[in-house]
Amino acid sequence: MLRSMYSGISGLKSFQTKLDVIGNNIANVNTYGFKKGRVTFKDAMSQTISGAVAAQGNRGGMNPKQVGLGTEIATIDSIHTEASMQSTGRSLDLAINGDGYFVFKDGDQYLFSRAGNLYLDEFGTMVNADGYKVQAFDMDGNLGDVIVNVNATLPAVATQSIGISGNLSSNAVDGFVYSQQFEVVDSNGKTNRIDIYFEKANGNEWTVYFTNPDTFDSTTDPHMVIQYDGNGNITQVISMTDNGSGTLTSSTNTFNPGDSVSVTQAITVDGNNVNYSLNLDQLTFQQGSNDATILPDGNTEGQLLSFNIGPTGEINGIYSNGLIATLGYLAVAKFSNPSGLQSVGGNLFQSSVNSGAANIGYAGDGRGSILSERLEMSNVDLSEEFTEMIVAQRGFQANTRIITTSDEILQELVNLKR
Template identity: 35%
Template sequence: MLRSLWSGVSGLNIHQTELDVIGNNVANVNTNAYKSSSTTFSDVLYQNMSRATAATPNTAAVNAKQVGLGGRVSAIKANIGKQGNYQTTGEPFDMMINGDSFFVVGDLANTETYYTRDGSFKVDNEGYLVNSKGLYLKPLAGGGIGDRIQVKSEALLKSAGEATASVTLYGNIDARDDSFGAEGKDVVGSMYYNGESGQYTLIFNIKKQDDNHYTLEAKKAIDPKEPGETVDVTGTAELEFSPATGKLTSAATANFTIGTTGLTVNLDKLTTYANGGKSDLSLIKGTSNDDGVFEGTGKPEGILTNIAVSKDGTVSAVYSNGNSNDIAQIATAVFANSSGLISEGDNLYSVSAASGEPTYGTVDAEGGSITTGVLESSNVDLADEFTKMITAQRAFQANSRVITTSDSMLQELKQLKKA
């Protein structure tokens, strides 16, 4: 009878543990990237009432008589492989991993390194990405992990411009336009960037030699914001057009000098026509064609407009001039047995002998990706947890009944002496 008592006690203990696990799952139903746990049981020692015997010529084999001594918790397994749903936050540094990888966080010296699925990061007062505990998000470095990722600094505020190397002139020189006389006519040519913050408008002069011959001369570059600020431009080009088609027949390009920098001007988009007999329809423009497509090179100095994280975890600075600068590559880790990781609280995991050592790499190396502006939610299924709660409660009640029944039988045995 004592065996049944202890079996009942073991049943109470294991189902109490199961209820503890269920309660923790339910408590974390809204915890970012929380991974639910499940409990599995196994039976324990058996007492042999008699051993098994082999068959003889006259008798059959006899099975052993064994009485079990209850159950025990064989494992509490975290369901790490089950992906949680996503919840939209719109925050630029909230990130969700699609796949089996983990973010890597730790202190500056990498003496304490942890792994997490919680991608809720913020920028600290020095411009580094950290989690809620102040641990740094780790970048890849030399096949391992680096120190930290800085997304705000003086060095990132601006991106150097690119000096213009070539531009294209468009338009028609009306063959009957008398304004291209002995002094020629100044025309707006093209936009020019000096590679810094300067943006200038190139001014050219076109002088008519005869109906099919013109001279193009560079005059100056004007800062449109400060017309008094000019840069010397030197160089000339002889333009010759076909009297039959009006198309350029001379060299398609000409070389000019702005300050000390060379500039190539493309001329093959220029024509000369008598526009319906009118003499005032000459129009020369540069930089873009009739469809508004930019036809030149160079960029102004850029101002930081955004810090973007791509699907493969590349962190980039994006600038107003179209430039981008890759800052870092977010490190992710995978494990041979991620369920063997040790939960440290605060949505952090650490390595154990069961999990194996991490393999560091990019998230897409394992077929995963990173989505920004969203967080992974808990993977707890409340309907499943409530069902388990009911079965655990009923199992607890049944084991309690075993104990009370055994106690009642012991009480009956006690009454025999009194009788």
């Protein structure tokens, strides 16, 4: 039989595979996170009629004589280029801007995808469309499922530390009083409002009252004295503490420039003296206005109102008490050779021996950032696919012509016997 006929058959098979891949690309032109395929060819084996001959004496060398025996598939590549993003306005629609893949778990197997259309199941577990569980790091760095409990309650935390920052004016006149208000949380989760008064005393000294100076009783009401040097550095703080029986004890704390200024100070809360740690590192004494602010820690009880996902994959719970608590960080996987990933359907990939092991970490840490309320589109370009389809179609037709021409030649050979 003619070699050309079998070469034509190999071409038909190769171009049929190319058309199959193109058809799959076009079918998934609107599939979120889809990565297109590409077929490349290589020539098959060649039959050597005569080998190369080296130059000898007065004769030059001769090239080898070979007849090719058709074509075959060299590669079917998965092209993992980033596609454009579609805005959806849905908080659980996510895209990765840059390298990386979302991590899902099916039993003991990890799966990976660029499609970030996520959902919550009946238990608040974050899953993809097929129910595979999204993986994230908890606050201790452990990888596991993401659970967003819509009935979660953030417990009350009593205030223990109070930061005082801002400026106390060095050009204020003696006797000037600057007041502020802040709230502390007691051990029962109840908030109490505290009035604080800063009174300019003698030159570089301020007295801090936790009740109105006009009704202040030095024997029962706690107060604090802050002394500065000429450069605006705190040199001494006279604070008061409660020994547990309601009796106030005064203590003098001395500081050098550059020291961390922290003291224990008693404050009357709901009729009782409570000791708090006061941090005065950021309380300056300079010319200008008085703008000292009070920042206590602690919080009241709060219910989860909503949540959102930030650029580094942080899952932020927003609570009714005004606090935002991080519930975890979405995991993002990176591979040495993304094209080596093996598709398992459902917009999912699994690692292979040639993709390299999954390097799972945090978004933005050598990986792409998370875009909320967006989905990555398919990276299929229809104009390119239709052009490749025409090329494949013409190649297929040309190979059929090779077969029909070979058949005609065989027919002529058979007719020689007539």
